Amino acid sequence: MFKKIQAKLQTFAGAMMVPIILLVMVGFFVGIGSAFTNYILEPGGFFYNIFSMLASCGFFFMNTLSMWFAVAIAFTLAKKEKGWAAFAGLVLFFTYTAGIGNWASLNGVTQETIAIENLMASGMTMEAAMNYNALFGDFLGIFTYNMGMFSGLIVGLVAALVHNKFVDTKLPEMFGFFAGTKTVIIMVTILSVPLAIITYYVWPFIGGALQAITTFIGESGLLGTFVFGTLDKALLPFGLHHLIAFPIEYSKVGGTMTIDGVVYEGVKNIINGQAASKTATGYITRNFTNGRLLFQLGGIPGAALAMYKCANKENRKAVASLLLPAVFTLMMVGISEPFEYTFLFAAPQLYWLVYAPLCGICYVLAEITKISINGTALFFMIPNLFQPQKVHAMSALWLIPLMFVVYYAVFRFMIVKFDLQTPGRGEAQVHLFSKKEYREKDGANTVSTAEDSLEARIIEALGGPENIETVTNCATRLRVTVKDDSIVASDDDWKNYLKAVGVVRGDKSLQIIYGVQVQNITTKVKDILNID
Incomplete structure (x- = not known):
């Protein structure tokens, strides 16, 4: 049973990674485009207009992220006819989103009635009125619940389930045109009605729970940061780490901030909002990603050196050829799995008992020393070059070499003390067989x-x-x-x-x-x- 649940969660978590290219583009388009329009170019010129359009593209992707998740998840989880599944996800997303607003209006809930002053006039306290008002929002002009990325997750999952169930549907010849993929579109449209009605009544409880989680994370301080950082790595071998990281990065679970009159949810969206703002003087210090800067540029290279030093001398050249590309990939684009899996299966205790907690400590150190930077891998840090005044990372200049030394010392001690079979030690293989x-x-x-x-x-x-x-x-x-x-x-x-x-x-x-x-x-x- 556990393996069945794990397999389904792995597939779902993998589907969440599909729209990641849009998230990368948001950072580049907003960061670089806003830098040129805010600080470098004068309004009205040709290049000013070009960079302004780039920034607008980035904001469009960010503001419609839930829609892209719906399409991407439906596409990824479909077993066949993936194009039709993506179309079904888009159809369901808009009918579902509009349906929530329609049902709300039929129950007397409109943009006017949820205004904080109107809610307080009806007897609500200030706090209750603000919490209720925060449940609602606007998506491309549609009044609906403010569900963030969760609406995309729900729609994508439901669309994929319906698609896989009905994509092979056969109908009598006179209705043959509506068979198969067309049946899927009909079914998601019909299903959007009960799904929207159920959501209307259920989401306030889910939204309240998310607000409680946000409050807990905000009040837990460094403990919450350490738990997040440790779990982010501890869940990676199971392919489930996106399930904890994405809500923090792209939903209100990771916090909210009003920037130039616009409310941003999730640490990555907040950072993009700050990158686009003329008034922002820096990025948030508790963004739950800055810790990656310390172990990706310092800690993991130190651990790799420890593995190299602990390998048998005759195997060190082969170990270096294995580790160097993995470390280079990590430092450039932040993909750590090639390195982590070089020792995970050979020495799992080293991964979960040492490596994951050390990574959690990196998150804590970054927060304590108030590191504030956009991106944590060298390639994705390029937008910082255009807005260096918003970067506060002087402590990283000594924390990165410190973590290099710490990871090196701890890994070398553990490998030697417990004779762990990392690459190049004992019978551990370090080359690809011919x-x-x-x-x-x-x-x-x-x-x-x-x-x-x-x-x-x-x-x-x-x-x-x-x-x-x-x-x-x-x-x-x-x-x-x-x-x-x-x-x-x-x-x-x-x-x-x-x-x-x-x-x-x-x-x-x-x-x-x-x-x-x-x-x-x-x-x-x-x-x-x-x-x-």
């Missing part, structure tokens, strides 16, 4: 070598085309569901012969970690399988 070595390995017949391409061998390792049901990916993982997981290659085969960094298994589902090249691998696998 095809010849694989053929000569006794009993290694789970992976066919009839094809030279990595993607063809991946398909065979998954039990062949007939055993594969769905193929998707997130930023670093090939995500696959299969009919029979007993015939899938072992974890050792994936790591030793198929160039994977690691494998996370669920109930008939796998996450195979390949790092940043996973998108190309996924595309080629789909081409071979003829999957849309």
Whole structure:
């Protein structure tokens, strides 16, 4: 049962990563566009107008983020006809969003009646009136609940479930035009009515719970920061870390702030709002992401050096060739999994008992010393170059080398003290086997070598085309569901012969970690399988 639940959560968490490209564009478009329009260029010129349009694009993506989540999740979770699933997600999102507002108006709830002064006149206290008013908002001119990214998550999940249920529907010949994918569109439209009505009555309780969580996080101080930072890493091996990070970063759970008269929810959105503001003098110090700056640029390189030093001398060259690309990828774009999986499976106690808490401490140190910066990987920190006056990160100049030393000392002590089998120690493998070595390995017949391409061998390792049901990916993982997981290659085969960094298994589902090249691998696998 646990594996079934884990598999479904992994798939859902992976779907949440699809619109991540929009979030990257928001940071660049708003940060750089606003810098030029606010501080560098005079209004009215050609280039001023171009950069103004870039900033507007960024804000459009940010203000409509819930819609993109709905489309992306429906698309990702659909098993076939993904284009129609995305369309169904868009249709359901607007009918559902408008439906909530329509039902509210039928019950006498309008933009006028929820005004704080009107609510107080009806007998509400100031605090109660403000909390109730905060439940409502406006989406592209539609009066509805202010659900943030949660409306997109709900719609995307429901649209995908309906699509997968009805996409193969057959109807009598006279109604044949409405069969299959058209049935899905009809069903999501009809379903939007009860879904909107249920949400109208249920969301105030959910919204109140979210407000309570926000209050707890705000009042818990450094303890809440440490718990978030530790869980963010502790859940990564299960593929569930996005479930805790995204609400903090893109919803009111991570806090709210009014900037130039506009209310922003979630730490990433708040930072983008500050990047666009002329009056903002810096970024928030408690943004739950600044801690990544310390371990991505300091701590993990120190841990990598410890692994290198602890490897057998004859293996150090191979260990360096394994770790250096992983560390470089991490520092440039913030993808840490290639490094983390080099020791997670060999020394899990090192990961959960040492590495995750150390990362939690980095979040706390960043908050204590008031580090305030936009982005935590070198590539995504480029917008800071255009607005350096908003960056407050002098403490990072000594914290980054400090964490390098701390991670190095702790990792080296743990590896030597407990003889942990990190890469290059004892029997731990640090190289990818050749095809010849694989053929000569006794009993290694789970992976066919009839094809030279990595993607063809991946398909065979998954039990062949007939055993594969769905193929998707997130930023670093090939995500696959299969009919029979007993015939899938072992974890050792994936790591030793198929160039994977690691494998996370669920109930008939796998996450195979390949790092940043996973998108190309996924595309080629789909081409071979003829999957849309």
